[in-house]
Amino acid sequence: MVxxxxxxxxxRMATGPLGPPKISAAxxxxxxxxxxxxxxxxxxxxxxxxxxxxxxxxWLLLDSTGKxxxxxxxxxxxxxxxxxxxxxxxxxxxxxxxxxTVLGRERAIVVNLEHIKxxxxxxxxxxxxxxxxxxxxxxxxxxxxxxxxxQATGAAAGGGYNAxxxxxxxxxxxxxxxxxxxxxxxxxVENRDGAKKLLPFEFVGLExxxxxxxxxxxxxxxxxxxxxxxxxxxxxxxxxxxxxxxVRQIKSRLVAITGRVQKVRDELEHLLxxxxxxxxxxxxxxxxxxxxxxxxxxxxxxxxxTDDDDEATAAATEADEEAEREQAYLIPSGKANSPLARESxxxxxxxxxxxxxxxxxLEMLLEAYFVQIxxxxxxxxxxxxxxxxxxxxxxxxxxxxxxxxxQVGVTLNTATLVxxxxxxxxxxxxxxxxxxLFNPELSGxxxxxxxxxxxxxxxxxxxxxxxxxxxxxxLLD
Numbered sequence: 001m002v003x004x005x006x007x008x009x010x011x012r013m014a015t016g017p018l019g020p021p022k023i024s025a026a027x028x029x030x031x032x033x034x035x036x037x038x039x040x041x042x043x044x045x046x047x048x049x050x051x052x053x054x055x056x057x058x059w060l061l062l063d064s065t066g067k068x069x070x071x072x073x074x075x076x077x078x079x080x081x082x083x084x085x086x087x088x089x090x091x092x093x094x095x096x097x098x099x100x101t102v103l104g105r106e107r108a109i110v111v112n113l114e115h116i117k118x119x120x121x122x123x124x125x126x127x128x129x130x131x132x133x134x135x136x137x138x139x140x141x142x143x144x145x146x147x148x149x150x151q152a153t154g155a156a157a158g159g160g161y162n163a164x165x166x167x168x169x170x171x172x173x174x175x176x177x178x179x180x181x182x183x184x185x186x187x188x189v190e191n192r193d194g195a196k197k198l199l200p201f202e203f204v205g206l207e208x209x210x211x212x213x214x215x216x217x218x219x220x221x222x223x224x225x226x227x228x229x230x231x232x233x234x235x236x237x238x239x240x241x242x243x244x245x246x247v248r249q250i251k252s253r254l255v256a257i258t259g260r261v262q263k264v265r266d267e268l269e270h271l272l273x274x275x276x277x278x279x280x281x282x283x284x285x286x287x288x289x290x291x292x293x294x295x296x297x298x299x300x301x302x303x304x305x306t307d308d309d310d311e312a313t314a315a316a317t318e319a320d321e322e323a324e325r326e327q328a329y330l331i332p333s334g335k336a337n338s339p340l341a342r343e344s345x346x347x348x349x350x351x352x353x354x355x356x357x358x359x360x361x362l363e364m365l366l367e368a369y370f371v372q373i374x375x376x377x378x379x380x381x382x383x384x385x386x387x388x389x390x391x392x393x394x395x396x397x398x399x400x401x402x403x404x405x406x407q408v409g410v411t412l413n414t415a416t417l418v419x420x421x422x423x424x425x426x427x428x429x430x431x432x433x434x435x436x437l438f439n440p441e442l443s444g445x446x447x448x449x450x451x452x453x454x455x456x457x458x459x460x461x462x463x464x465x466x467x468x469x470x471x472x473x474x475l476l477d
Contacts, residue, residue, distance in 0.1 A: 060130035060139060064123050064201055066147030068139070070130065076414045078126070082119055083107040092117040092128055100213070100263040102206075102271060106278030109202055113213035113264060120205040121282035142205060149204045152288045156198060200284040205364060210268075210369040217261050218376045221383075224253055228383055232390045239394060251387055258380045265377055268370040277368075278359040407476050411467070425455050 055075045062068050073081075075089055083106055091098045091112050103110040109120040115134045119126040125146070130139050199207070228250045235243040271277055429451070470476040 022328070025259055049070075056129065058130070060127040062125040062127065062139075062143055062146055062205075065150050066143050068143055078119070082121060082126070084110065084119070087281045092119070094129060100260070102267055102269050104277050106280070106286070107283065109206060109283065111206065111209045113209055116209050116213055118205070118209060120202050120209075120283075122200075122202055122287045125205045129283065138208070140184070141212065142208045145204055145208055146201075149198070149201065152198055156455050193368065199361060199365075202281065202283045203362065206281070207365055210365075214266060214369050214372045214376070217257065217264065218372065220257055220375050221261070221379050224250065224257060225383055228254070228387070232386060236390060236393060239397065247387075247390075254380065254384060254387065258377075258384065261373060261377050261380060265370070265373045268366055268373060272363065272366050272370060275359050278362045281362055282359075288465065410475065412471065414466045415463060418459045418466075422455050453468075 056072050057074075058070055059074050059078070060068060060070055074255045075086065078084065078089060079086065088103060088110050090096060091103070094117070097114055100114065101110065101112045105191065107121060111120060115129075115132065116138060117128040125142065127135070127139060127142070129135050231243070231246050231250055235247050243245050304466060467476065
């Protein structure tokens with residue numbers, strides 16, 4: 001029976017590892033998958049309690065219609081399906097620690113942002129670790145947006161832009177309205193003629209990844225702020241071991257969150273500075289261009305007349321000019337002369353002429369979330385400055401107390417010195433030496449009292465003189 005099951009599994013892997021799985025009722029009972037968090041989308045499950053092969057992991061596949069299917073596939077299967085090299089897939093390995101990365105390749109976009117590890121193509125999204133509780137809300141939101149994008153695409157193809165899909169990515173959750181979200185992504189991109197244009201499928205997935213990662217970091221930063229400021233204020237009012245330990249933990253969390261935010265910020269900044277990388281992310285347009293080239297080659301082989309080719313060439317030239325006009329329109333007039341705008345515009349034009357692509361939509365998308373992550377970074381920087389100021393204040397307070405202790409020590413040491421001088425006099429009088437003053441029969445009580453009083457007065461005088469000298473030299477306040 002085991003050999004039969006292994007034979008069936010090999011047949012399924014040979015015919016296509018990402019195809020619809022077929023499992024028995026007994027395997028379904030053993031697996032007990034969780035399908036509730038994808039709502040009405042159909043969820044297929046491939047797996048069981050059997051031992052997984054090396055490198056085979058469950059992937060959540062979301063197609064362009066929003067249908068979700070959990071499938072198992074190995075590294076080589078994913079490489080064949082997405083055209084990614086092995087080094088790019090290592091970025092998504094949960095056993096390895098890689099910084100936040102967004103890579104644009106010929107047929108896919110690799111996203112590794114915080115807990116989100118996904119591969120986005122022009123027609124589907126492959127999500128790793130979909131059962132992770134931290135990834136489940138993201139998977140729900142991504143499926144919801146893909147479904148709305150599919151509906152909006154159909155509505156746009158049928159009757160153009162209308163109010164049915166104007167707010168494609170409006171979140172039904174009441175809490176999600178508090179999250180920063182740019183208007184161009186929720187209402188499409190408006191070109192120079194005032195027409196609305198839907199984002200491509202890959203940008204819908206990329207935007208969801210960016211929004212989830214930035215919102216997660218922003219929420220953690222706000223939570224840390226709510227805990228940090230009261231703890232720091234309490235420490236300034238009362239310095240104790242418990243308060244110091246709490247502030248130490250907060251500072252450790254602050255350093256960790258700042259590092260994660262900085263990595264995401266650097267990755268977005270790197271993408272914005274390189275138009276070639278942004279051009280690589282236009283998967284839908286590259287797929288359409290590849291289809292057009294395939295059709296043209298087939299027509300040439302079939303002997304189609306050159307008039308159609310001339311018309312296609314003219315249409316492509318007109319599309320390039322329109323793309324350049326849109327690119328110029330997307331750059332604000334106040335920033336047209338800035339070095340970043342000149343660099344972006346120049347490189348964008350070179351990319352348009354070579355690849356018939358423009359980066360205006362993606363640039364606006366990345367800039368919006370770059371502003372959001374920059375705001376999170378500013379909040380963390382402000383909190384870090386507040387922590388540093390609190391540390392400086394605590395150090396000043398400790399130094400002041402240490403100075404007071406040193407002054408008390410100097411005062412006590414001076415008093416001890418004076419008292420020891422009087423003890424020396426007492427010791428001299430206690431010696432067994434024949435002196436008339438020591439003889440009680442020859443000296444009376446008056447001489448004894450005069451000796452004690454004179455010694456005490458001399459000690460007090462020396463002590464006061466020493467304190468006055470300390471204050472004169474500014475050794476004491």
